[in-house]
Amino acid sequence: MSAERGAGARHSSLERLVASILRTAASGNRAVLRAWRRPREDLMHVARRDYVRHVRKHLGYNQLLEMIALAEPVWPGFNERRLSAQPLRKFGKMAEHLAENLDVHLQARRYEGPEGMALRGFYVEPQRSDLKRPLIFVNTAHHPGAVSTTFCHEIGHHLTAGFFAHAPKPVQFFFDAAYASHLDQPAELAADAMCAIAGYPHPIAAEIFSAPRDWALVAKVDKLPDDVFNRVLCHITGRYGLDLASTIPIVQRLNYLAGMVHYAKLRWALLEEYDL
Numbered sequence: 601m602s603a604e605r606g607a608g609a610r611h612s613s614l615e616r617l618v619a620s621i622l623r624t625a626a627s628g629n630r631a632v633l634r635a636w637r638r639p640r641e642d643l644m645h646v647a648r649r650d651y652v653r654h655v656r657k658h659l660g661y662n663q664l665l666e667m668i669a670l671a672e673p674v675w676p677g678f679n680e681r682r683l684s685a686q687p688l689r690k691f692g693k694m695a696e697h698l699a700e701n702l703d704v705h706l707q708a709r710r711y712e713g714p715e716g717m718a719l720r721g722f723y724v725e726p727q728r729s730d731l732k733r734p735l736i737f738v739n740t741a742h743h744p745g746a747v748s749t750t751f752c753h754e755i756g757h758h759l760t761a762g763f764f765a766h767a768p769k770p771v772q773f774f775f776d777a778a779y780a781s782h783l784d785q786p787a788e789l790a791a792d793a794m795c796a797i798a799g800y801p802h803p804i805a806a807e808i809f810s811a812p813r814d815w816a817l818v819a820k821v822d823k824l825p826d827d828v829f830n831r832v833l834c835h836i837t838g839r840y841g842l843d844l845a846s847t848i849p850i851v852q853r854l855n856y857l858a859g860m861v862h863y864a865k866l867r868w869a870l871l872e873e874y875d876l
């Protein structure tokens with residue numbers, strides 16, 4: 601199935617399901633959508649949380665090793681080297697190839713408007729719907745770097761679905777305003793961990809997060825020192841072309857900043873707690 605074109609008549613039931621889910625996203629998640637209009641609060645909430653505590657509670661060392669092993673066939677060199685950054689014009693073919701190899705349906709479309717831009721993507725488990733295969737939707741109205749992150753997040757859901765089979769959800773939405781809530785949701789935190797590792801493989805993470813260690817008995821990652829934050833900002837700008845000082849609308853810019861802080865702190869926490 602093409603990532604950029606419609607699925608065609610033979611996938612009309614799939615198209616109807618996607619449309620139904622998008623209507624649900626716009627009408628059934630009002631609290632999240634209201635939060636999306638208050639991005640500063642979400643950003644500050646993410647900035648203050650101790651990420652090590654949540655990693656220790658929800659993601660075990662062996663579980664993370666298994667996640668990395670599952671990702672290796674999808675992204676060779678996962679957690680060892682930089683993954684190739686794809687421009688949006690090439691994203692369709694790249695994402696379609698991965699989706700076919702992983703045996704999932706893929707829908708990648710522009711979904712705009714004030715509420716549409718709040719939605720980054722979603723993952724539907726087949727046993728909770730009429731689908732024969734899992735469904736991944738990615739909103740391509742976002743910046744290409746954000747689109748790639750969303751796709752990685754949804755692939756993370758697919759690869760780790762068996763870890764959380766005891767509590768399946770019919771649809772797992774990825775909203776811009778949801779970063780803080782992901783810390784208390786194991787399935788979402790696992791998907792985010794895949795993104796964090798993909799964005800900061802171990803050699804790069806060790807270099808970026810090389811701040812003086814507080815040799816307390818318990819590791820802690822509750823804020824990014826200025827020097828670390830600046831290295832993260834340079835990495836994101838240089839690698840993904842996401843310039844937070846650009847003409848991106850202010851609400852969207854703040855949400856991208858919240859995501860940048862969230863994934864950076866999560867990656868640092870994985871490095872501090874498990875040296876991964």
